[in-house]
Amino acid sequence: MVESVEADVVVAGAGHNALIAAAYLAKAGKKVVVVDARPIPGGGVATEEYLPGYFMDSCSTGHTIIQSNPVIKDDTLGLVSQHGLQYVDPDPVARVAMPDGEQVAMYLDPERTHAEFARFSQRDADYYLEFLEDWERAKGAFGQANNTPIGWGPPLDALLDELPNGGVWRRRRALSAVDVIMHEFTEEHIQAFLLWEACQTFGSVDLPGSGVLPYSIMGGRQKRSWTIPLGGSGKLTDALVSVITEHGGEIYCDTMVSTLLLDGGRCVGVEATDGRQFLAKEAVLSTIHVKHLIDMAPADAWGDSFTYGVDTYDIGIPLFAAFLVMDEVPTFAGKNPEDTAVSSGLALWPHQVVEQGRAIRDRQPVEGSAWTLVATPSIVDPSRAPEGKHTVKILVPASHVAPYGFDNWDDAKEWHADAMVDYISAAVPNVNPGNIEARIVKSPLDIERWNPHMINGCAHGGDKGVPFSGPLRPAAGWASHTMPISGLYQTGGTTHPGGSITGSPGRNAAMVMMRDLGLDFPG
Ligand SMILES: Cc1cc2nc3c(=O)[nH]c(=O)nc-3n(C[C@H](O)[C@H](O)[C@H](O)COP(=O)(O)OP(=O)(O)OC[C@H]3O[C@@H](n4cnc5c(N)ncnc54)[C@H](O)[C@@H]3O)c2cc1C
Structure with missing residues (x-):
């Protein structure tokens, strides 16, 4: 006997966009069931206690772009007024070390x-x-x-x-x-x-x-600076989950979707790898990467335009992350701890950025100098670490191909993290092994294992160049969240206007689905 769960709308993948769409639908009275492969919902909007007392944003920290989405700007779902979401705008906005040792800072006061x-x-x-x-x-x-x-x-x-x-x-x-x-x-x-x-x-x-x-x-x-949620990125997820469950919705974690269930050519649900079925009376919304989604139904269900669009879709630039526990604020050479911004880092000259981007797109290994983000949210949000301690997230772009001399990223990642720390310490001297109490490293491979939506460690749902933007995202003819299979909708970073914490693909998908389901969209 197949175990099955029934709902009006089944949502496959619980990234913030899918949760925003689910929250709109649940508030409008639909019975919504959300399933996700991870042990917790939120996708790239998650805060996890990697070490006791240390709450790390496993992906996103900065939520600046979503501030202009009506979901936050007008609080259309009540996330701020009713569900405890609070944002802070750190000042200074940024401090960045240049390749010649100079530093440039930015402040909220223009x-x-x-x-x-x-x-x-x-x-x-x-x-x-x-x-x-x-x-x-x-x-x-x-x-x-x-x-x-x-x-x-x-x-x-x-x-x-x-x-x-x-x-x-x-x-x-x-x-x-x-x-x-x-x-x-x-x-x-x-x-x-x-x-x-x-x-x-x-x-x-x-x-x-x-x-x-x-x-x-x-x-x-x-x-707005690099706006961050107090308590961690996951507070946005907590608020969205609260809206969904308050309106009768359910979230199933540890549930990897493997198949779209079709009946007479219409999508009527999804099946998980363990055989459980989630059946939708009215619609299925996916935030599964389109490169995976296309393998979840027979090839002839998709049509030529969609198939070509997905085949030629550029998944984007992978990233490499290291999470540090420090007992000091990372402090730039010649500066004081209070000069460090939550969003700090190391810049390259423009020609170096171009060379690095080309190497990554050519699937070449890259190492050495890198565009680097050094993010320290605990500077303005002490709830993220025990008193006097700091959580630091380091990000660099990377190739999904392991560095020269290594067969794979599993073997290379600690070496690469050592090299990153060494590189950063030239500009930020106290980021050195003597001051790092603990370190968790995630290669592009680990990021993909962590979230199957981030193929090869590409976290932004695909490149946003001309061939993959606007009416071409993810494929010509299928940019308005409907899919070639009736009853199936798509949201998340592979849809307009793309990745990052914007909430726009989620709210836009909700508008389309609510029109099709005969519901008024509240704004
Ligand atoms: C280290 C790191 C730092 C980042 N920092 C920032 C930042 O500061 N600011 C910013 O704006 N962006 C940042 N990003 C990017 C941002 O996290 C993503 O662009 C954003 O999360 C994409 O949201 P989404 O709604 O498209 O889906 P995602 O957040 O990718 O969520 C998709 C969900 O779908 C689930 N899923 C996928 N396939 C299946 C399946 N087959 N079955 C079931 N579930 C499935 C996944 O488990 C996941 O929960 C960062 C990313 C990383 C990795």
Whole structure:
């Protein structure tokens, strides 16, 4: 006898986007069941007690982009007002060491950032304020496009054409982030700093289609900093789970989906690897990576356009992470602990960033100097570690191919982490083995094992270049969350507008599903 669970809507994968869609549906009265492969829900929005008393964000820490989503901005699900979610905007915003030993800082007060940039170039510092104003005028168009399902509103280019300098923005969005930074700014430290910020979403910053990143990231950081949830990233998941369960929804963890159940060509549920079936009376919503999803139903169910789109879909840039326990704040050379930002790191010169990105895309091993993030959320949130101690997360881009001299990442990862610590200690001297009380290392392989949505350790649902954006994400004709199999919907980082903690694919999918299920969307 097959064990089965029935619901109106079955949600496969419990990343934050899927949970947002599930919360909207549950609030609208649908019986929702969510299943996830991991022992806890949330996907990349999780905080785990890796060591007693130390609460580490196993993936995301910064939640800046979701601040402009109505889910947070207007608190449409009551996450802030009713379910305990609280955010803090750390200041300083960033401190970044340059390859020549200089450091660049950024502050919430734009005048203070201006003064810092003026140490390197008065022209670039003055221009930075105009750059922010330009973004203020354009950001509404980008926000509207990101928070609307594809095909439901005017295309982004039409929205941009309504701006006085719409033609400029249309060209910018087609350029690369590197092109834009090199065109707008003249001084190498300022250029390297902006590029360090633009790399935060692990996009291919040298490829067409990434040109708006320097504006959107700097605009967001200048307004809200690297916004973090008090208590850890997982507090967003806790709030979403609370909404879902309060409205009768259920979450099943340790449940790996292997098959889509079809009846007369319609998706009527999912089957887990242990044989349990989750049956949907009305719809199935997936956040399973499209490269996996396509193998969960017969090939002829998908059609040529979708199959080609998934075959040619670029999974993105992998990352490598190390989680450190320290008894001091990582402190930059010549600076005090209070000068360190929650979001700090080491920059490369633009040509080095381009070389590294190309090597990774060519599936070559990379080692040595790297774009590096050193994140210390315990600076502003003492609940994450015992008194006086700190949790530090280090991220670098990596190739999924192990470094030279190693057959696989399992053998290479501790060596690579040692090399990273050594590299960081040149700029941040107290990040050294003598001060690191414990260390947990995750290679690209470990990240994929941890979350099957992060293939090869690529955490952002796929590259966001021109071939994989807007009406082409994940495939032409299937960018509005419906899938070639009726009854099946898709959300998460493989759908518009992509990965990171934005909540937009989740809210957009909810809008589409609620229309199809005859429900009013509340906003
Ligand atoms: C180390 C690290 C640091 C990061 N830092 C940041 C940051 O600071 N800010 C930021 O914005 N982003 C960050 N990211 C990226 C961010 O975590 C992701 O882009 C985001 O989580 C994607 O959300 P999602 O809703 O698409 O799905 P995910 O969070 O990827 O969740 C997908 C869920 O689906 C489940 N799943 C997949 N396949 C199956 C299956 N077959 N059966 C059942 N369940 C399945 C997974 O277990 C997972 O829970 C980071 C990522 C990593 C790895």
